[in-house]
Structures are given as C-alpha cells and as structure tokens.
Amino acid sequence: MAQSSRAVAVSDQVQHSSASTMRSFLVTGATDGIGLLTVLLLARSGPTVQHIGIHGRSPERIANTVAQIREVNKTVDIKTFCYDLSDGLQVVRFAEDMVQTYNAPELSLDCLVNNAGIIEADDAAGPTYVSLPSGKKVERTFMVNVWAPFKLSVAALQHFSSQNSPLKRLLVTSSTMHYSPAKCHASVNGLDYDNLQFEKGGWNKLGSYGLSKLLEVMFTRGLFLEGIIPPTTTALTLHPGVVNTKLLFQGWGPFGIPLKDATDTYWLCYDQRYDNPGEMPLYYSGLRQTKVAAQAEDGDACRKLTRYLASMN
Numbered sequence: 001m002a003q004s005s006r007a008v009a010v011s012d013q014v015q016h017s018s019a020s021t022m023r024s025f026l027v028t029g030a031t032d033g034i035g036l037l038t039v040l041l042l043a044r045s046g047p048t049v050q051h052i053g054i055h056g057r058s059p060e061r062i063a064n065t066v067a068q069i070r071e072v073n074k075t076v077d078i079k080t081f082c083y084d085l086s087d088g089l090q091v092v093r094f095a096e097d098m099v100q101t102y103n104a105p106e107l108s109l110d111c112l113v114n115n116a117g118i119i120e121a122d123d124a125a126g127p128t129y130v131s132l133p134s135g136k137k138v139e140r141t142f143m144v145n146v147w148a149p150f151k152l153s154v155a156a157l158q159h160f161s162s163q164n165s166p167l168k169r170l171l172v173t174s175s176t177m178h179y180s181p182a183k184c185h186a187s188v189n190g191l192d193y194d195n196l197q198f199e200k201g202g203w204n205k206l207g208s209y210g211l212s213k214l215l216e217v218m219f220t221r222g223l224f225l226e227g228i229i230p231p232t233t234t235a236l237t238l239h240p241g242v243v244n245t246k247l248l249f250q251g252w253g254p255f256g257i258p259l260k261d262a263t264d265t266y267w268l269c270y271d272q273r274y275d276n277p278g279e280m281p282l283y284y285s286g287l288r289q290t291k292v293a294a295q296a297e298d299g300d301a302c303r304k305l306t307r308y309l310a311s312m313n
C-alpha cells in the first residue's frame, strides 16, 4: 500500500514531452501517490525544470522523496516544506513560507500544484473537527482539501502577480467525485452554508470527500470570476485518474490504475499545450476538457463560495 517505501517506476516517455517554459514547481502532498510520481516525472523532465518544491507532513517521508528525486536527477534545486494541512495555523505558516521562499530574485514560482488530499477512513467514527487559526472548527476533509489549497492558491496568485515573475500555472486537484457531494449539498439550488461543516448532520466519508472536491472546482472558478487570477496565469482543475494509492484504498479499494501510469497531473502542470491564460479555469478528466457539475457552472455560486472562504480565518 505505501508507495513511499520504494522507488516509484517512472515512465521513459516523459523525456520526450513537449518543451515547457516553466522552470519551478511546488507540489503539495509530494511524499506519496500521485504527488510523489509528479515530482519524480518533473525531475526526469530535463534541464528546463530547475527547481522542485516538495511539500509533505512528515520529515522522514520528505527525506525519502528527496532521495528518490536524487536517484534520477542529481542537480535540480529542491526546497522542502513540512506542514500538516489539517492544522489551520500550519496552513497559514506554509503560505507565508512559500511567499518568502519564492520572493527571492533568483527563485520565483512558475507552477503551484495543489495535490495533497484526504478521505476519512471510517463512516462509523463520524467527522473529525480541526481548528482554523481563529479557533473556529471545521471538518478535517474540508480543511485539507478545501481551505488549505484555497489559502495557498490565493497567497501565490496575489503575491506573485505583483512580482516580475507571476505564477504561470495553478492546478487544483479535484475528482470525478465532485459530481457526487453529500446529499445535503447536492441540490442545484445551492450549497447549504449552515451545514458546510455538517453541523446539521448528513456526514459520511464519501459525501464529505465529494463535497470537498466540488468546492475545489467552484472556488477555482470563483477566483477567476472575482478577478484574483491574473490574465497571465493558467488555472485549471482536474480529475487525476482512479489510481491505486492509499487514498483510493482508504475510500474505496484497490481497483485503480497502477501509480506509474497516473501521469495526468504531471502533463497538466508541465506541458505547454494546456496553457490557457486569462480564461475560465477548465476541468480536465483523462486529459480531456470535461464539463463540470451543474453547481460549478453557476458563476454566482462560485463567487459566493470564494468570498466565503476568503472570510474564513
């Protein structure tokens, strides 16, 4: 089950991918699964990739990722970020660290890949609540899958857009599960903001996960509609495939594709064919532009969610 304990097989075809103008990448949740594969593929991409930022929550697993990268690329610059995204204070510190790290004249950030994600293990245990910096409690799936990537994305978009080298690409990893949020949020009439943390009940691990993935698509579109995504930045959301990772095992079981074949996230962050700056963020599944859920088509709903998340501290 744990891919990080051994090297991930990396396809040779990556060496023949089309050139990218992007040189520096930061991938969250890079210590396992799709994030780990993505940084290894970036490390194999040749001299255009000069910097890889690795985020994880465990120093040992980060060290393991660095060692795997060094096996395929001895020279790429690496910076590591160790923060637990289920802790609101650590999310804020990570965002500050990111801004400071990529503020240097010699190092800017071209691409942020929001990849880290969770699904809870046990329906019977019920939801787990964790704290925002203000002390307000939110459900853990919401914190890791929604609030953390929202905060990181806004920090990168707002800060780096005022620099000489604005963020070129922003990825927010969603899922086909975004079509299936918890029933209490499935209405096209809109989200129930009084039950966003399942205060009124209706929680189960799949519904909560589906809701988080819907909110990711919605806030990314909301960021565009609110004018927070600069015209030079390509933002996109994606379903990375059904992949045999510990997240899939925890949520459903081992019926996905092998991790070595889960290259969509890599292509969408690296390949210039997905450049679409200044346009409404597209949603990709199987590397094809795909229609989003009806709720995410609703621009007003996406803007409302974005403003709501921005107000949560």
Ligand SMILES: NC(=O)c1ccc[n+]([C@@H]2O[C@H](COP(=O)([O-])OP(=O)(O)OC[C@H]3O[C@@H](n4cnc5c(N)ncnc54)[C@H](OP(=O)(O)O)[C@@H]3O)[C@@H](O)[C@H]2O)c1
Binding pocket: 004, 028, 029, 030, 031, 032, 033, 034, 035, 056, 057, 058, 061, 083, 084, 085, 086, 114, 115, 116, 117, 118, 144, 173, 174, 175, 176, 239, 240, 241, 242, 243, 244, 245, 246, 247, 248, 256
């Ligand atoms: N696998 C699929 O079939 C599938 C399908 C659709 C969408 N996705 C999405 O793809 C993304 C990657 O998933 P995956 O399948 O590769 O999952 P995974 O193998 O479980 O890896 C998740 C990564 O996120 C990190 N992470 C988890 N909780 C964290 C926390 N609280 N703080 C910081 N980092 C944390 C993990 O760190 P550790 O190494 O310490 O555990 C790991 O690096 C997720 O957003 C997921 O929702 C996956």
